[in-house]
Every structure is written in structure tokens, then in C-alpha cells.
Amino acid sequence: MTLSWEGEDEDARAARRAAAQKAALQAGRTGEPLRLGNEFSEVRVSRMETRNGSRLLVGHGLTSTGTGVPEAVLRAISVDTIARLCLDVVKAGGTLTDLPEKDLRELPDLGGSFNNDTAWRHEMARLG
Template identity: 75%
Template sequence: MTKQDLALLRRLVADACRVLAARGLADGILGHISLRVDERTLLVRCRGPRERGLLYTEPADIRLVDVDGAAVTPGELDGWTVPNELPLHTEVLRTRADVTCVVHTHPPAVVAADLAGLGIRPVIGAFDIPGTRLAARGVPVYPRGVLIRDRRLAAQMVTALGDRDAVVLRGHGLTTTGTGVPEAVLRAISVDTVARLSLDVVKAGGTLTDLPEEDIQELPDLGDSFNHDTAWRHELARIG
């Protein structure tokens, strides 16, 4: 991969970090995104000498490391530190060949909905079709509110994730996966949307009811050009 290719990918991951923060899924200085480069290396959002949080992520904050968190080239990590929870990313990438991007965020609504026992359920329909399908497929919960800072804990989380697209981390946050950066980020936004609406329904005195299977089957697939490409352009436009 050329330096120019890497530069474009650094920009992509940096923009994705800013999208998450702008959406309220990564307030402050917590959260990170990784992107598989090859079998042994990945780009990951690191903390640098001018750390200001995800909303202000720059391409320089996205560093190339191996699956053990070591610099791939001399000087790559000078002034930067990899996330404490790097194993959260690398264990997913080691285990799931279908995943190229891992997103870890701390969305308050997702944490609150889980702690309230609401879960991420297919309670909506055409409001967010990809989100409905994701919820209908199931969003499991990793029940430990710990910092996933080693392979042992990361393996537990990966077991909870299974073959799903997302896993809620109890009292902690959310991990989502994707075949690319836009997909993983948009999935995180969809999970947050379902969580927010679920909380709103309960606060209003309502009862959550899953969408009938007949209605789920009736929802059309609007295609990647709409679900991913157009939606991603919108997210980029929102951050300017």
C-alpha cells in the first residue's frame, strides 16, 4: 500500500471519529476506530500530543500499528499512544475475517437503555430500515463493565458478539463492526437511534413492542448506494 493510499485511509478514519462525536456517540476524549490494512496491521485512532477528543481528530492521530500494538515503521508512534482497549479491536479483527472496521464508542443512550433492561429491539420500521434489520438480527450484551485492555477480556467480548454486527458493553458503551468504515459507523448510529427512541417511548409511558415479522419482511432493501454511500455523504456534510 502506498503512502498516498494510507493517507486517504487516515483521513477516512479521522472523519469517522468526528462523525461519531458530532452525533453524540463519543463525547469527550473516549472512543476509537480501527481499520484493517492487512492480516497483521491496522490503522487505529491514537492519542497524540495535542489530544482534544474525537470531535477534533486529525489524520495524524490515526497511526499504523501491528496487532500487538507495536509501530510498523520507525517513528510511527513517536508522540502517540495506542488505546488502552486496543485488544478490543485486534481480537475482533483476528477472529472475524468478514470485518475490516471496528468502532468503539460510549453512547449514553445505549448504556442507559441496556441498564434499564430495554435492549436494542426492532421496535421501529421504515424510520431506519438498516437499523431495524440490525436490531431484528439481535444485538447481544457483554455483561461486564470493565476496560477491555487485554486479550482475555477481549475474547470474552468477541464471544458475546458472535457473528452479529454489534455488541453492547454493559455500563460501558458499544462496539460495532463493518466491512468498511462507513458501515461500522452507520451501524453505531443506528443502534444509538433505536436506544434513544426506546428510552423516549418508555419515558412517555409507552410500552415497547417489536415490529411484526410480516412488517420486517415487507421492508425493502434500498441498496448500498442509498444505505451506505448517500448516508455517509450526509454524515460527512454534517461535520463540514
């Protein structure tokens, strides 16, 4: 199966730029990567020093930032989860669509710290 899409060339250029940026980040790696995993997968998380401070680089190619380690890790987990869900929908023959503005407006604003704190406690509990 071959995939193609509108903007494919632009995405390819962006991917090449991102790869160059990743290589530059990896040059700033400090220490050994932290390995997190379970029986299904393993992710390596490395600390990078940049001109704007420390960043986390997750071994499967995602660079995540945050105001601290918990926020950066939660952002990486969110991106990975959303990507997996999207892939499952497409594999099942579904079509991805944006939520209508009306539905977005109806979502409650629980505040970032409530969501981040709750999610971080959940992830820490999962690790045991």
C-alpha cells in the first residue's frame, strides 16, 4: 500500500528539517538515556541542553517540552496515544475529522494543573 496526500512534498521537507533539528538536539545530550518500558515496548528518554534550557528527547523520535519533566512526559504520552488512536481509526476504515467548533465550546475547562496533576499521578501509579 502506498500513501500519498496533498502537501506530501512540503511534509517531506519539514521531516528533513526536523531530522536535522533532532541531530542538533542529540549533540547536546547529557548523561545516559532513561529507559522506560513494559513487556510490550521500551522508550528511551534523554535530557538535552539547548540555548533555551533543558529538553526531553523521547527515543522514538518525538521531542517533548514542558515547564518541567512531568509536563514534558505527559505531552509525549498524549501525542503517542493520539497517534495510535488515529492509526486504529484509519486501519478500521474510518475517516479522521476535526471536532466541530460547537462541540469544542461545550467542553469544560478543568484547568491545566488539574489535568496535568491528575494525569501525572495516574502515570506514576501505573509504574508501580
